[in-house]
Amino acid sequence: MGLRYKLLYLVLDGAADRLSDPETTLEKASKPGLDKIAKYGLCGAMYTVGKGIAPESDEAVISLLGYDPHEVYTGRGPIEAVGAGLSLREGYEIAFRANFATIDPSSYRIIDRRVGRSLTSEEARQLAEALDNLDLGAYGGYARVKATIGHRAVVIIGSRTHRLSPMVENNDPAYERKGLISVAAKEFQPFLKEVKPLDNTVEARITAELANLFTRKAVEILDKHPVNEERRRKGLLPANAIVLRDAGGSIPKATPLNTKYNCRFAVLAEMPVEIGIGRIFGADTIVLPPPTGDPRRDYEERLDATLKAISKHDIVYVHLKGPDEPGHDGDFELKKKRIEEIDKYFVQPLLENRPSRLAIIVTADHATPPSVKSHTDDPVPVVFNAEGVAPDEVDAFTEKKCYRGRLGVYEHGWQLLPDIYRRFLAE
Template sequence: MKKILYIVLDGLGGRPEPSLNGKTTLEAAHTPNMDSLAKKAKLGLMDPIAPGIAPESDAAVLSILGYDVDKYYTGRGPLEAYGADIEVRDGDLAWRANFATVDENTLKILDRRAGRNLSTEEAKALAEEVNQKVKLDGAEFIFKATVGHRGVLVIRKKNGKLSANVENIDPGYKKHGPYSIAITNPPTEVQECIPLDDSIEAKESARLTNEFVKKSFEVLKNSEINKKRISEGKKPANIILLRDAGDSLPKIPTLNELYNLSFGSIVEMPVERGIALLTGMKEVPIEDSSNYRLWAEKTLYALEKYDGVYAHLKGPDIPGHDGLVNAKKESIEKIDAEYFTNLLPYLDFSKVVVVVTADHSTPCSLKAHSEDPVPLMIVTDGITPDGLDYFGESSCAKGSLGRIKGTELMPLLVKLARS
């Protein structure tokens, strides 16, 4: 049986950019290694969840690993918390959090990520202040800074349970059934958390969430850390935006239970770590997530040890959210030059099935996730290549894989590995 190497480039997909002569950032990027793979590959497009849905990373990753999100998904918050080593009990309310910048008088959002220059040390110190100074009526909470401006909030009611059926504080995302979808041209003000049903649990969740946001805002705007940031010409991290609540961890079978295969994971963000651990993958730590040569070394090490490897590289998503066309193009080129250059010479395609794809598209023109399908290629000995010359959205649209749903990919990879 062959091994499986599952490579996800976060936010890779895009739309034609006028500044790139109508090419996407992937198509315009100089990617000789991925293009050489494409020449040996079957290509296609994939809707991470389903056509017309602009997914968040967590729901998308679960889906492209083969899990039906409508059946298993319980919100991003619990996955983030699990990935940050925070316990989530049934009836806890777990939120994904962002430090952001607002106008102190109007609560108009000035920067959704506090300038994207909040150091992990600053974030952890601010979180410690919030944990020490904020008290909630009838509930306890844990607020933890994770990576940069990102964090997790878990609220636990002292008597009774809470419900995740509440709307987001973060105006950039709207609740859509169990998951949230990115909003194009969202409101600019911080939203009030409102219950989406008449249950006591949902009403309590909304009350406690609003109480936390208001009280933490008072702590953050008076923090010496933020006063120092302002004096340095930086934006204060004076509000905590919350989105994607969940009130339990998903109960899902592991990949080993589904396919009798062991998987290792190389990831850098808490949400992907949470998903990897919940699906039974073994963690392969990456000491420096910006070092793609090290990523390649870790990938090859993990391939020796496990039946499959899931490698999730964050790179292209960040400049996509920031609307930086050239930076996204350069991020893709860096991955090709440093990761794939140090990976491909050591792969034996008679012994491994390689897939390269994305969890979602993040077009620079939107600065948000979109509903566009993502590029997909599969390479292994024994398949008939499509004869296409490069890896990009346009070539993938011509590929023999057609347009598939995310849940269809993992069974296909396992079938190829066993053929």
């Protein structure tokens, strides 16, 4: 199980912008640590899933770990469920990724799909408990609900008596179902959609009916819940609905990471989707605490966990969330600040305390340009930095500069880690 180097695989969620943007957040950010890694490394670019695919984080991360998501992907819902510590009774339970949302209960018009990002994890936990084990009143149906972080949750629709199918639409109008993958809708009406079957099977029809029953019952319960009454008193949006998307009915099956790379592999993550991927693909999965809002404390904590993991493992994948949300919100300055915080409190101290023979990959799981406010299919920058590996001419970690680096452009994210492993890590 010997490798020439240990490897830190650092992924900055949504850090990239568009190559065509006049100026990107990576270009504007002050990030001496990341730029140093690029200056003394080999740089390139990568389409994290493929050209023309604006990936969601789950399929992007699966790809970054070296798996073709088209071969192993079973939907976002099961991954989030595993990340939240839930099991799935395959054939009789369908897992959905879910958000608490704010709607007009009389018309089902969506006021805010994420409750203004103001819902606390504790509030969400209480709301989820009010819905957990809900009897749906048909087909032996029931719902299991678990809150995760902030406005996010997992909903499992099950039946005690009937087989179910993941081939159903989302009730979230912002995302359209394309097989087992959801893609951002270019235009949509801001109303909760009726869940409809995507194929002409009894299983899909029953699943859609149960999901719609859950949606209606959830609104009735949540709208009057004491948490929401208190939020209204404080002038905050109520979390009085749940939007569902990304149904899946089985757990992905693939060669475990430890076996694939013949080494001890760890995944460090804070969000349920990355936690779920780590667990499903057989890594030693280390759950990071949710961010506190204090970047110095949060990144010092993450760096400490990273260095401990490196001492015990050969490859350590670390996923840092910071830049993605301000990209979705179109906030260029805040996204720039988030990148600068990662550099100041994680990357620079890492370089100061870098263990010997530690190689580093830095990249992003996708682009989330503030100019677009959603994920795009643009290539993301990549750098590989290791002692004894001659650098190229690139002097900064930016989209345009890395694109011209000597690593070249990877057409698919699943090519990156196996290529680096073969060329630089394997004895």
